[in-house]
Amino acid sequence: MYAFNYHRPDSLEAAIGLLRTCEDGLFLAGGQTLLQSLRQRLAQPSDLIDLGALPELSGIRREGDQLVIGAMTRHAEVAASDLVRQSIPALAALAAGIGDAQVRNMGTLGGSIANNDPAADYPAGVLGLGATVVTSERELAADEFFTGMFETALEPGELIREVRFPIPRRAGYVKFAQPASRYALVGVMVAESAAGVRVAVTGAGPCVFRVPAMEQALAQDFQPQALDGIEVPADELNDDLHASAEYRAHLVGVLARRAVKAALAGL
Amino acid sequence: MKVSMTVNGRPVEAEVDPRTTLVEFLRKHLNLTGTHVGCDTGQCGACTVHLNDRAVKSCSVLVGQAQGAAVTTIEGIAEDGGLHPVQAAFREHHGLQCGFCTPGMVMMAIDLLRNDPAPSEATIRQQLQGNLCRCTGYHNIVKAIQAAAATMAATEPAPTQMKEQLA
Numbered sequence: 001m002y003a004f005n006y007h008r009p010d011s012l013e014a015a016i017g018l019l020r021t022c023e024d025g026l027f028l029a030g031g032q033t034l035l036q037s038l039r040q041r042l043a044q045p046s047d048l049i050d051l052g053a054l055p056e057l058s059g060i061r062r063e064g065d066q067l068v069i070g071a072m073t074r075h076a077e078v079a080a081s082d083l084v085r086q087s088i089p090a091l092a093a094l095a096a097g098i099g100d101a102q103v104r105n106m107g108t109l110g111g112s113i114a115n116n117d118p119a120a121d122y123p124a125g126v127l128g129l130g131a132t133v134v135t136s137e138r139e140l141a142a143d144e145f146f147t148g149m150f151e152t153a154l155e156p157g158e159l160i161r162e163v164r165f166p167i168p169r170r171a172g173y174v175k176f177a178q179p180a181s182r183y184a185l186v187g188v189m190v191a192e193s194a195a196g197v198r199v200a201v202t203g204a205g206p207c208v209f210r211v212p213a214m215e216q217a218l219a220q221d222f223q224p225q226a227l228d229g230i231e232v233p234a235d236e237l238n239d240d241l242h243a244s245a246e247y248r249a250h251l252v253g254v255l256a257r258r259a260v261k262a263a264l265a266g267l
Numbered sequence: 268m269k270v271s272m273t274v275n276g277r278p279v280e281a282e283v284d285p286r287t288t289l290v291e292f293l294r295k296h297l298n299l300t301g302t303h304v305g306c307d308t309g310q311c312g313a314c315t316v317h318l319n320d321r322a323v324k325s326c327s328v329l330v331g332q333a334q335g336a337a338v339t340t341i342e343g344i345a346e347d348g349g350l351h352p353v354q355a356a357f358r359e360h361h362g363l364q365c366g367f368c369t370p371g372m373v374m375m376a377i378d379l380l381r382n383d384p385a386p387s388e389a390t391i392r393q394q395l396q397g398n399l400c401r402c403t404g405y406h407n408i409v410k411a412i413q414a415a416a417a418t419m420a421a422t423e424p425a426p427t428q429m430k431e432q433l434a
């Protein structure tokens with residue numbers, strides 16, 4: 001690791017202020033991704049601002065027809081929360097399937113979506129459920145938040161405070177885990193709500209994306225067979241040693257059907 | 268920078284480089300070498316310890332992140348020079364061969380039994396996904412954890428919890 005200054009502020013204002021005043025600072029959440037990047041010298045921040053002493057950034061609550069989850073809430077807390085299991089079981093299942101138990105005890109919702117790994121699970125949850133990302137500066141719809149591979153609409157110094165998930169009528173998330181890392185080779189979130197149907201795919205492309213043709217078909221008929229014959233073109237999908245682009249394209253169809261089944265079963 | 272925390276019930280304080288990981292701090296500053304480093308990249312789980320009663324990979328936690336926390340390592344789980352029921356079960360059921368992964372396995376097992384005192388085999392295997400063992404093939408590790416669950420159910424409260432209450 002390159003040298004950095006470490007700060008552990010005890011107020012949100014101090015955290016945001018610190019990042020503004022230091023030369024090239026980064027927020028530290030669970031550190032499950034950032035520490036590996038530091039170790040490999042892929043990142044060279046002048047300062048790390050640890051968000052670990054800010055209880056106001058973690059927690060899960062229901063506000064009307066929304067489930068609100070703080071940025072520092074650990075994956076394990078989301079997976080185990082009765083509130084999440086009752087209102088959006090697909091989101092609890094998604095969190096329970098991230099990495100392994102130790103990673104889930106440290107890794108956070110905010111860290112996962114700020115990082116926007118092309119194979120991460122939460123981006124599919126946030127985009128598929130049509131959530132809103134609340135930052136220190138503004139509110140961003142999921143559709144504008146994820147902008148590219150490891151890229152988001154966050155400006156330098158902008159902090160994610162919480163994510164607001166509208167509670168859907170039903171939703172399902174299914175991933176085909178890469179067996180060594182358990183990241184999504186492909187993962188699909190399908191959600192149906194009064195606003196319509198959303199289908200979000202992670203792992204397959206450089207960035208999480210929606211599949212409008214599937215959304216329209218499912219809006220007509222929310223059944224797995226409604227997706228028969230709908231194919232996602234392989235052209236722009238990831239092609240690497242884990243899977244070819246064609247294989248990933250095929251998986252999108254298979255997993256979307258399974259996600260609809262899971263949604264129908266209320267899993 | 269200065270850090271302070273409680274390790275195995277004992278308050279500790281030290282001056283450290285901010286780049287120090289929790290496992291380096293335990294092994295090099297506190298000489299608690301029972302916690303092993305297998306990969307140093309968050310993959311193998313050999314470095315698993317408890318941070319405020321939750322299993323974490325101590326190679327993937329900066330020492331600053333443990334500021335003010337209660338840390339428990341493999342050295343801190345047994346009572347009076349004896350073995351913790353999970354350690355005893357690993358010995359009894361041949362849950363280790365070279366023993367390199369064992370401290371991490373035991374710490375993960377204690378965490379999983381705390382959350383689920385009577386886990387199914389599937390749950391045990393799922394909860395151990397972050398712990399790699401190159402020797403045993405996992406079978407006897409699973410058996411040991413099932414046996415430990417049974418012993419611990421018969422002798423409540425669990426020794427780690429007692430220890431923390433005393434601390």
Ligand SMILES: Cc1cc2nc3c(=O)[nH]c(=O)nc-3n(C[C@H](O)[C@H](O)[C@H](O)COP(=O)(O)OP(=O)(O)OC[C@H]3O[C@@H](n4cnc5c(N)ncnc54)[C@H](O)[C@@H]3O)c2cc1C
Pocket residue numbers: 026027028029030031032033034035051071072097098099100103106107108109110111112114115117119120121122158159160161181182183184308309310
């Ligand atoms: C072995 C292993 C397996 C994994 N498997 C999976 C998997 O299957 N699926 C999956 O989705 N993920 C997986 N992960 C990644 C894991 O979920 C990480 O926890 C997550 O991607 C990053 O979260 P973090 O809290 O650790 O963030 P950090 O590593 O602390 O931070 C990541 C980035 O986000 C920024 N950041 C953090 N919080 C905020 C905030 N509130 N506002 C603005 N920026 C912020 C940081 O500055 C940094 O750039 C795995 C990780 C490991 C080590």
Ligand code: FES
Pocket residue numbers: 303304305306307308309310311312313314315324325326327
């Ligand atoms: S040494 Fe920490 S996970 Fe391998």
Ligand code: FES
Pocket residue numbers: 362363364365366367368369399400401402403
């Ligand atoms: S006993 Fe040798 S690695 Fe597990």
